[in-house]
Every structure is written in C-alpha cells, then in structure tokens.
Amino acid sequence: MKILVATEKPFAAAAVNGIKEIGQTAGHEVVLLEKYTSPEQLVKAVADADALIVRSDKVTREVVDAAKSLKIVVRAGAGYDNICLDACTQRGIVVMNTPGQNSNAVAELAIAMMIYMSRNCFTPGTGSEIRGKRLGIQAYGNVGRLVAGKARAMGMEVTAFDPFVDSSVMEADGVVPATSAEQMYSECNFISLHIPATPQTRESIGYDLLTRMPQGGCLVNTARKEVINEAELDKALTDRTDLKYITDIAAVHQAELEEKFGKRVFATPKKMGAETAEANINAGLAAARQIADFFATGNRRFQVNK
Numbered sequence: 001m002k003i004l005v006a007t008e009k010p011f012a013a014a015a016v017n018g019i020k021e022i023g024q025t026a027g028h029e030v031v032l033l034e035k036y037t038s039p040e041q042l043v044k045a046v047a048d049a050d051a052l053i054v055r056s057d058k059v060t061r062e063v064v065d066a067a068k069s070l071k072i073v074v075r076a077g078a079g080y081d082n083i084c085l086d087a088c089t090q091r092g093i094v095v096m097n098t099p100g101q102n103s104n105a106v107a108e109l110a111i112a113m114m115i116y117m118s119r120n121c122f123t124p125g126t127g128s129e130i131r132g133k134r135l136g137i138q139a140y141g142n143v144g145r146l147v148a149g150k151a152r153a154m155g156m157e158v159t160a161f162d163p164f165v166d167s168s169v170m171e172a173d174g175v176v177p178a179t180s181a182e183q184m185y186s187e188c189n190f191i192s193l194h195i196p197a198t199p200q201t202r203e204s205i206g207y208d209l210l211t212r213m214p215q216g217g218c219l220v221n222t223a224r225k226e227v228i229n230e231a232e233l234d235k236a237l238t239d240r241t242d243l244k245y246i247t248d249i250a251a252v253h254q255a256e257l258e259e260k261f262g263k264r265v266f267a268t269p270k271k272m273g274a275e276t277a278e279a280n281i282n283a284g285l286a287a288a289r290q291i292a293d294f295f296a297t298g299n300r301r302f303q304v305n306k
C-alpha cells in the first residue's frame with residue numbers, strides 16, 4: 001500500500017524517519033509531500049495513495065474525489081475539522097485522529113501564553129504573576145486536563161466547564177466544575193479554550209462571555225480561530241480596555257486587531273501548539289501505527305467518522 005504523508009507544516013525529521021520505518025517494516029511504501037504551496041499539489045499527490053497522514057492540511061471533497069484508491073486518512077493530531085468527513089464517509093474511507101498524542105505540547109504553550117501576557121509581552125514594565133489567579137478551562141479533554149494540572153502546580157485556582165465531562169472527573173483533579181460558561185467567565189482571570197471547531201461551537205465566544213470577565217481578564221486560544229466571534233471580540237476589547245487576547249491561530253483580522261489594541265492582542269506567527277519534536281514523534285508515529293494496524297488487522301479504534 002502507498003502511504004502519503006502530506007504536511008504543509010512538516011513533521012520534525014525524527015518523526016518522518018519513524019513514520020517511514022513503521023510503514024516500510026509493515027511492507028508499505030511511504031511517500032512525502034512537504035511544504036506544498038497549493039491545494040493542487042495535494043490533489044495530484046493523493047491520486048494513487050491508499051492511506052494519507054496529514055496535520056492541519058485541508059482534506060477537502062476535491063482531495064477525496066481525486067484519491068481514487070484512498071482507504072484511510074489519519075489526522076496526526078486532535079482536531080479533524082480540516083477533513084471533509086462527509087466526502088470520506090460517502091466513499092467508505094476511514095478517518096482517524098491520534099487523540100492525546102500532541103496534547104502536552106499544546107498545554108505547555110497555553111501556560112506560556114498566560115505568562116507572556118502577564119509579563120507585558122516580555123517588554124519592560126511591571127507585570128503580574130499567574131500564581132493565585134483563577135483559570136477557567138473551557139472543555140476538559142486531553143489538553144484541558146493537562147493545562148489544569150500544570151496551572152495548579154503553578155499555584156493557580158482552576159475551574160473548568162465541560163457539559164460532556166462528569167464533574168467528579170474534575171473534582172478528582174482538584175478542579176472546580178463550573179455550572180455554566182457564563183459563571184466560569186464571570187469568575188476567571190484567564191480563560192483557556194480547548195473546544196473543537198464544530199457547527200455548535202463556531203463563533204460561540206463573543207461579547208457576552210468576554211465582558212463578564214473580571215478586570216484584566218485574558219482569553220487564551222490554543223484551540224481554533226473559528227470558535228471566536230471576531231466582530232464581538234473587537235467590540236469587547238474596545239469597550240473593556242483592560243481585556244486581553246492571545247492566540248495560537250491568528251484571527252482573520254489579526255493585523256487590524258493588533259493595530260487597534262497594541263500589546264493587548266498577540267498571535268503566534270504560525271500555529272505552534274503542537275510544534276515540538278516530542279509531539280511530532282508521538283502523533284506522527286501513532287498515525288503510522290494506526291494505518292499499519294488498520295491494513296493488517298482492520299483495527300478501527302480512533303475512527304471518527306463512524
């Protein structure tokens with residue numbers, strides 16, 4: 001079988017070597033398409049692939065239509081909003097993710113982002129500490145839970161809101177469950193977003209929630225830009241001159257926001273939450289193993305388009 005690794009943002013070399021080794025040991029051919037600059041290149045490369053490994057690469061209906069032999073797509077990472085599940089399901093193509101494999105890297109970045117904003121983007125002047133502040137975690141999945149543990153270790157009070165997770169799970173971690181997102185925003189100095197981009201969460205973070213935050217509140221987004229209502233974020237930052245926003249996924253109007261709000265708004269130049277050698281190796285190798293296992297035994301654990 002031919003496994004195509006298509007990564008506009010390539011994996012670390014050690015991860016690529018590991019993927020090749022796993023694929024080849026299982027008797028497959030591993031082909032790379034890295035740093036491609038147009039969707040057409042992916043459409044062309046996928047034509048005879050049996051399996052596809054991607055990161056945030058867009059697996060559109062057009063890509064799926066072009067992939068005549070495709071049987072499995074593995075998103076080496078957590079969020080699979082970049083994959084047209086309908087197109088895959090209609091063709092009987094299995095789609096998987098690799099949950100948890102890059103979570104620690106993202107969680108570490110979320111903590112770093114809180115400190116960066118508390119220290120005035122590392123420019124001279126008096127900042128503040130995160131110890132003793134209250135952090136609200138929106139969605140208590142793999143990343144949210146890791147952020148909670150690290151934040152507690154740094155002396156933060158941690159609250160979480162997740163209607164899909166039993167409050168006993170949070171309580172066992174020393175985290176206070178919030179009864180609503182509104183309550184959590186009202187009480188927390190920092191909010192860290194860990195919700196996926198879905199039709200339900202799209203543009204769900206806006207003026208009402210943000211302006212509930214206490215004085216100096218800071219929103220940390222290592223999730224997806226799509227969950228933010230940008231017009232309402234702009235209005236919240238305008239009306240509340242104390243609020244701050246830091247994101248790993250630049251807003252559509254990022255330059256405009258930075259011009260208007262200066263150091264109260266910051267975005268990484270390119271999404272870097274999962275950009276560690278460890279996360280690349282964990283997620284990349286897990287993807288290769290899942291594909292090898294799928295072809296060898298039919299194992300569909302981690303399938304997301306059931």
Ligand code: 3PG
Nearest residue numbers: 055056077078079102274
């Ligand atoms: C994920 O969903 O796993 C993260 O957003 C990481 O995405 P990336 O692999 O494109 O860095």
